[in-house]
Amino acid sequence: MDIPYTSQPRPDTGIYNAKVGIWLFLASEVMLFGALFSTYILLRVGARPEDWPTGLLNVPIGTFNTAVLIASSVTVVMAWASLKMKQFNRFKLFQAITVLCALTFLGIKSFEYRDKFTHYEVWKTDGTRITGHLEGKPMFMTLEKVKAAGKESILFTPDLHHYSEGKKAMHERDHGDHKAVEIPVAQIKRLSAFVPAHSTYFAIYFTLTGLHALHVLGGAVVMAYLFGPGAKMWFTDPDRLTNRVEVSGLFWHFVDLVWIFLFPILYLL
Amino acid sequence: MSLKAFHVIFITAASALAFGFGVWMLREYRLPGGGSGDLAFGVASLIVGVALLVYEGYFLRKLKNESFL
Structure with missing residues (x-):
């Protein structure tokens, strides 16, 4: 059976089905993270200054992790653009760099977590x-x-x-x-x-960053699949693989955008 | 919205963060107790902000034939 509109745009929406699907999913994600961001802001403005830890997070490490995620969003677009230009080897290179960036981010984040668990x-x-x-x-x-x-x-x-x-x-x-x-x-x-049970600050800190890290892990798994076994589709249905990479890139950009908001509120304010 | 459009939005947001972070670190540098690390981070961040905008322009020129949808 042939699944319709995996490569070609659907006449009524103007885009292929997976793109509609990922945007519906991202809309639900906006609500999830939006609720948590709102929770954080209300807790933050309602807390007494002496009860809200400031300066406990390592800004240089957080900045480096932000740079890693921004770089990964560039490489994921380069991977997609490479497929558009029929350059499969370049796609493999950029996709591998993107997965490495995701793993680097998680490695640094686990280092930060360990530091908190021993403080x-x-x-x-x-x-x-x-x-x-x-x-x-x-x-x-x-x-x-x-x-x-x-x-x-x-x-x-x-x-x-x-x-x-x-x-x-x-x-x-x-x-x-x-x-x-x-x-x-x-x-x-x-x-x-400094675990979630320590205080309201660490409860919301670990909820926000833990949920974000799970998204990074999920994105890394999908992108690793598209780099490895999933890349075989290039030889049977290249347009569909290109669309899959675009959809995974949209998810990855959302995850990176969440961090763009998380970094200043957690590390600076 | 295509990956191209989302990427442009993301790079704009990242650039705004870089400028905001740069100003923040320069302010930290001027406060009592500010160190040369704050100054270095502030200046580097402003440079990254400009670099991201330059990259965004390059990206839009490179993918001008791709749809925003």
């Missing part, structure tokens, strides 16, 4: 709060786990500044002297890594 905040019983690292840099440690391990104190290397002191103060921390201090468990009210 802690301690709420002390006297009302003070300090951020820093536990000895051995364990992930996902909590006060309950420390108590279950039978420890009476923790060795904690505090940051020079707490995030409530503002972004500029946070940026000075790396130039300071880091000395570990011993904190008795009896003086700790709460201990949490």
Whole structure:
């Protein structure tokens, strides 16, 4: 059976069916991310300044990841344009670079996540709060786990500044002297890594960036398929493969555009 | 909307981000505690913003026969 309008435009819409499909899908994605962006903004403007961490995310790393995604959007268009110009080998090259960019983005993002999972905040019983690292840099440690391990104190290397002191103060921390201090468990009210359960900020941060990363992963899988097994279609139905690459490129541009909005609100504001 | 049209929109947005980020970093540089890294990032970002606009013009000329639909 021949599926109609996979290559040629449908007379009533003027475009082939897959393009209609991807735009309907992207419309639903706009609603999903739009709701989350709105949630973030309402939480942000409603939060007390001392409770909303600023300066905790690494701007140079975030900037590099932004550059990687912008570069990948250029290469995905180049891959599509190469097929339009009947240059299959050039398509393979640009498609491979695009997939590599996607994997680079995910690798850097996982590095950032790991950094957060080993960074802690301690709420002390006297009302003070300090951020820093536990000895051995364990992930996902909590006060309950420390108590279950039978420890009476923790060795904690505090940051020079707490995030409530503002972004500029946070940026000075790396130039300071880091000395570990011993904190008795009896003086700790709460201990949490920078995980979603830590605060509203990290809950929405991980929701937004985690959902975005899942989209990057999905896009990378599809583009890797079109680079590998899916590329065989070039020898049987080249127009259809070109359309498939265009549709995957539209999705990829949407994912990149989401990051263009995510980067400033999460890393700068 | 074709990939060509979406790409033009995306590059415009990326260019706007680059200019905004550049201005932001230059402002950080002028604030107390600003370092040379802020200045370097700011200037580099403004240059990238201009480069993206130049690329956009090149892209539109190169694919002038492709439909926006």
